[in-house]
Amino acid sequence: MIMKTDELDYVLPEELIAQQPAKNRGRCRLLVLDRQTGRMTDSCFADISEFLRPGDCLVLNDTRVLPARFFARRATGGKLEGLFLLQQDNGLWQVMLKGLGRVKEGEQIRLKNVKGGDFCVAQVLEKKANGKCLLKIEPPLLSCDSKTRGPAEKTLKLIGFPPLPPYIRRDMDLQQAARDKIRYQTVYAKYPGAVAAPTAGLHFTKKLLEKLKEQGVLFAYVTLAVGEGTFRPVTTETLEAHHIHEEQFSINKKNASIINRTRQNAGRIIAVGTTSVRVLETTVANGVVSAAAGSTDLFIKPGHKFKIVDAMVTNFHLPRSTLIALVAAFAGLDTILAAYAHAISRRYRFYSYGDAMLII
Numbered sequence: 001m002i003m004k005t006d007e008l009d010y011v012l013p014e015e016l017i018a019q020q021p022a023k024n025r026g027r028c029r030l031l032v033l034d035r036q037t038g039r040m041t042d043s044c045f046a047d048i049s050e051f052l053r054p055g056d057c058l059v060l061n062d063t064r065v066l067p068a069r070f071f072a073r074r075a076t077g078g079k080l081e082g083l084f085l086l087q088q089d090n091g092l093w094q095v096m097l098k099g100l101g102r103v104k105e106g107e108q109i110r111l112k113n114v115k116g117g118d119f120c121v122a123q124v125l126e127k128k129a130n131g132k133c134l135l136k137i138e139p140p141l142l143s144c145d146s147k148t149r150g151p152a153e154k155t156l157k158l159i160g161f162p163p164l165p166p167y168i169r170r171d172m173d174l175q176q177a178a179r180d181k182i183r184y185q186t187v188y189a190k191y192p193g194a195v196a197a198p199t200a201g202l203h204f205t206k207k208l209l210e211k212l213k214e215q216g217v218l219f220a221y222v223t224l225a226v227g228e229g230t231f232r233p234v235t236t237e238t239l240e241a242h243h244i245h246e247e248q249f250s251i252n253k254k255n256a257s258i259i260n261r262t263r264q265n266a267g268r269i270i271a272v273g274t275t276s277v278r279v280l281e282t283t284v285a286n287g288v289v290s291a292a293a294g295s296t297d298l299f300i301k302p303g304h305k306f307k308i309v310d311a312m313v314t315n316f317h318l319p320r321s322t323l324i325a326l327v328a329a330f331a332g333l334d335t336i337l338a339a340y341a342h343a344i345s346r347r348y349r350f351y352s353y354g355d356a357m358l359i360i
Contacts, residue, residue, distance in 0.1 A: 054216025055267035067160030193225035200273035
């Protein structure tokens with residue numbers, strides 16, 4: 001099935017792109033979409049229990065978001081903004097760097113601490129495509145010993161900000177960063193490694209999770225380290241020509257067993273977020289999910305036959321993205337575009353800090 005990328009396009013008023021999360025988790029709006037009939041119900045996320053049944057299983061992505069966004073400056077004083085992607089076995093950092101075109105290979109830049117002062121020097125070793133490069137963290141300029149700047153996670157705590165997507169406008173505001181650090185993280189986040197949040201899970205509170213457990217809803221956890229490619233628009237003419245990003249994932253025997261028992265007992269498997277969908281559809285065979293770990297480049301687009309996912313909790317996604325392609329594969333393109341039009345007409349808030357959908 002060849003699909004034109006512009007079929008995934010829609011027009012969104014800029015003011016509907018959420019710049020802040022809802023004042024309280026769970027108090028965002030929830031659009032419930034029946035993918036069989038196209039019926040839509042406007043609700044509140046805190047009332048999601050009304051649409052779930054005892055024996056259903058919510059599959060949550062328990063990855064933890066790193067404070068991966070950082071700021072730097074050139075010796076000339078030019079400002080740079082970076083996104084940490086991963087630390088290689090040799091200690092080098094893979095990063096994305098805004099303004100990389102002005103920077104030369106071999107040049108030293110100064111990474112700033114969260115208060116704006118110089119923290120340490122990094123050498124740009126290799127420039128790659130799409131604004132990516134390799135950084136070698138050098139001995140620091142100020143009081144920062146080798147133990148502090150060793151593992152990337154420790155360093156990022158001192159220099160990093162929440163890695164919000166570019167459509168959420170932020171600067172080096174420490175008070176705002178402190179709020180984002182809490183809200184751009186699920187309440188059940190556990191394993192660090194993501195450079196973007198599994199945003200469908202941001203709406204759950206601990207109180208709501210307990211309520212659902214008391215209702216008889218089951219929970220299983222997968223881990224997928226969300227990468228920077230998750231927000232990248234598709235620029236090719238067709239979806240088939242787009243090369244999707246890889247992401248690291250894992251699911252253990254205990255959680256695979258919970259999912260499989262749910263299916264055996266006729267419960268629904270409800271993936272919370274597109275990341276959970278990718279893990280489930282990667283690890284299922286003959287209706288059974290297996291414990292596994294590795295990387296997935298599974299591209300779910302219209303024409304995909306879902307093997308294990310019965311329902312999905314998700315946010316509203318960018319046009320011409322792999323994420324809207326995934327939900328269109330699940331509910332049908334026309335049905336999804338109709339739901340998005342409904343949400344726009346009723347002033348729902350879109351994208352990472354926006355409102356949610358439950359597709360059943």
